[in-house]
Amino acid sequence: LLVNQLEPLTEQQLVGIYNLQQSSQQAEDALSQGMEALQQSLAETLANGSPSPSGSSGNVANYMGQMAMAMGKLGTLEGFLRQ
Secondary structure, three states, X not given: OOHHHOOOOOHHHHHHHHHHXXXXXXXXXXXXXXXXXXXXXXXXXXXXXXXXXXXXXXXXXXXXXXXHHHHHHHHHHHHHHHO
């Protein structure tokens, strides 16, 4: 019903739509790559930060530092997701 009342798109409008699709795809690709890199970095941080069973204070401090880094990376990942 509404289609009959719409004017056909001009060439300029079609080019604008195409350009918007291209830039949106590029932004989505960049966001995906950034998220993958952050997830990999977070996984490495968590894998390298496991405390040893001995429970020495040095290991606990190291673990806490690794967890702080992981939390920071999670915050960065959250920022990417909110964009």
